[in-house]
Amino acid sequence: MLSRVPGLPPPLEKAAPDSYAYSPFVDTISVVAMPKGFTNPNMPLFDSTIDPFDHISQYKQKMMTVTAVGHVKEACMCKGFGSTLxxxxxxxxxxxxxxxxxTFADLVNAFTQQFASSxxxxxxxxxxxxxxxxxxxxxxxxxxxxxxxxVAVRECDVSTTxxxxxxxxxxxxxxxxxLTMHPCYSFEVV
Known part of the structure; x- marks a missing residue:
């Protein structure tokens, strides 16, 4: 009956005995042990005012320092991303x-779709x-x-710029x- 009262949170649900194993990641990612000495990237947290593509780009750049390869790198990219949210x-x-x-690409696609309004x-x-x-x-x-x-303009014609x-x-x-009397077509001259 309380669940029908507007403004009240829904009743608490009991956790399933194996709920500790629930993960948005497939087993090939969730069971991979993080490399020894792995630390989450030190970067600003995503606050939905940041363009999600900018956040992903910065995250990828920070994660380039992780010394892992193959499926371990993929797992690090996926598992570490939550620390930025x-x-x-x-x-x-x-x-x-x-x-x-x-895959990390699945995570990026889901993230950018969810926060496309940002x-x-x-x-x-x-x-x-x-x-x-x-x-x-x-x-x-x-x-x-x-x-x-x-620099925010992706395709920039030099003479137009x-x-x-x-x-x-x-x-x-x-x-x-x-510049009016002697037009130039390069910023090196300006």
Whole structure:
């Protein structure tokens, strides 16, 4: 009767005698012993404001230091991933069906699908035209800000990028005038 009262958590379920063995990973992953000296990667926890692809990329980069090969490496990648997930993300991982993950790729696919709403929109070359030099911003500060945004653009045509940079400059600046009079097609010249 209490389970029908809105706002109350559902009644506690009794754990099955073998529930310690429940794992979202298949046996070929869950029974692998972690290598001696293995430590979980030291990295920011996923808080659902991070793009899941960025989190996966950082995790993979950190896990490159694990000295394991073959199925042991696969098991380390899968088993270690939970240490980067707090709260709701961790609850999602442990609620996956028993033995539903057989590879790290399966885990990545499930994770990115579950947290797809946290993806950041992909930037395009055209977005660089929105970056303009601020009223009191030096050329060096503008250049730094422009470059920080430019690295987020996956496919970046150099001549279009240089043109976007030029258009964002103050029109009274010497650099703007130089780039207008003598167009260049490489940032090495700028």
């Amino acid at each position: 707090p709260g709701p993300a961790f609850r999602w991982l442990v609620s996956l069906p028993n033995s539903s993950i057989s 993806r950041k929109p992909q930037k395009h070359t055209g977005d660089l035209y929105r970056i303009v030099q601020g009223a009191n911003e030096t050329i060096e500060e503008y250049n730094t800000r422009f470059n920080n945004n430019k 240089v043109e976007a940079f030029r258009r964002g400059l103050h029109q009274e600046s010497d650099l703007y005038k130089q």
